[in-house]
Amino acid sequence: MPKPIVIAPSILSADFARLGDEVNSIDAAGADWIHCDVMDGHFVPNISFGPDVIKAVRSRTTKIFDVHLMIAPVDQYLEAFAKAGADIITVHAEAGPHLDRSLQAIRGLGKKAGVTICPATSEQVLLHVLDRVDLILVMTVNPGFGGQSFIRSQLDKIRCIRGMIGERSIRLEVDGGVNVETAAQVVAAGADTIVAGSAVFRGGTEEAYRANISAIRGAAEAGRRC
Numbered sequence: 001m002p003k004p005i006v007i008a009p010s011i012l013s014a015d016f017a018r019l020g021d022e023v024n025s026i027d028a029a030g031a032d033w034i035h036c037d038v039m040d041g042h043f044v045p046n047i048s049f050g051p052d053v054i055k056a057v058r059s060r061t062t063k064i065f066d067v068h069l070m071i072a073p074v075d076q077y078l079e080a081f082a083k084a085g086a087d088i089i090t091v092h093a094e095a096g097p098h099l100d101r102s103l104q105a106i107r108g109l110g111k112k113a114g115v116t117i118c119p120a121t122s123e124q125v126l127l128h129v130l131d132r133v134d135l136i137l138v139m140t141v142n143p144g145f146g147g148q149s150f151i152r153s154q155l156d157k158i159r160c161i162r163g164m165i166g167e168r169s170i171r172l173e174v175d176g177g178v179n180v181e182t183a184a185q186v187v188a189a190g191a192d193t194i195v196a197g198s199a200v201f202r203g204g205t206e207e208a209y210r211a212n213i214s215a216i217r218g219a220a221e222a223g224r225r226c
């Protein structure tokens, strides 16, 4: 039985000068989860925010904080993000040599564990950690920035990973360049959880966010019927 579609707006595309209000707005506009893109300027060529910012906006919503760590090394920061209010903590398979240990550590902190891979990384790296994760995140852009173009070659990877998941209760999330056009394609390929930054925050008002989320959700549901 496929899981319900989840729309997780990425606050990387929000107005950082009003971040708390922006979280309130996307919550009210129908976001299912809040996707928090953490970047360290080392694993990716951009710096975004750390656990203190996540802690600062935690009280603005009860929605799930889906924290995507684009940092390396990662293990020494897991507890800080867990304490800041992350519900799901997703680490890059490319961030270090001990992925299994990182995933065990996340669950040991009482949080759901996610693993993500960059466009050039094969889904084969997931083979031996399928029973350590609650979520697999497929990057459809090279991580580091919002507003990039969707990398279509990743659709085959999504299909492969959907097959690898089998009957396991693992969410398949897609992140990067997802909009009304690409949402149907990624869901048809097997995704059930969609990250969207620029496609949600376009327009800058709660009303615009509501329309954008609704349009992406509608396109994703249509992808279920393909």
Ligand code: DX5
Binding pocket: 010, 012, 013, 035, 037, 068, 070, 141, 142, 143, 144, 145, 146, 147, 148, 175, 176, 177, 178, 195, 196, 197, 198, 199
């Ligand atoms: C990129 C981030 C994505 C990005 C999505 O490194 O992981 O979450 O913010 O932004 P859009 O949807 O604009 O590609």
Ligand code: ZN
Binding pocket: 010, 035, 036, 037, 068, 175, 195
């Ligand atoms: Zn992300």
